[in-house]
Amino acid sequence: MYEEILQKLSTSDFRRRFCLKDKDKQYIRQKGLDTIRRHAEDFMRQRVAPAYPYHDGKQTPMKGHPVFVAQHATACCCRSCIYKWHHFEQGVELTDAQQQYLVGLIMAWIEKQI
DSSP states (O other): OOHHHHHHHTTOTTGGGOOOOHHHHHHHHHHOHHHHHHHHHHHIIIIISSSSOTTTTTSSOSSSSHHHHHHHHTTOSSHHHHHHHHOOOTTSOOOHHHHHHHHHHHHHHHHHHO
16 A cells, blocks of 8 residues: 555655664564554654644654654655645644554554564
8 A cells, every 4th residue: 555655755865764773673672563553643643733733844853763763764754745745735734544644654664664
């Protein structure tokens, strides 16, 4: 389901430079993919889904959690990247379906990395 967009993202010099470090992979093994998915859902809902996220464009750190790395790799990090790559309108809260699509993409990328 996500192969086509992951392929497109891999053509971006910026997006393809992101990869999970050993520390990130270890964290995923310790917590499990279900917990990582819940973290991705929480980050998406709180930091990205609002119509006008707080500090949009700067709300997702580049490191510190595997989901943050995955958000940048999959262009799910801020509303302008989401608009550019996924065509979800800015200035409108993301629907539950849109959030689940983006979380699924994040998880697909993480699963490819591990």
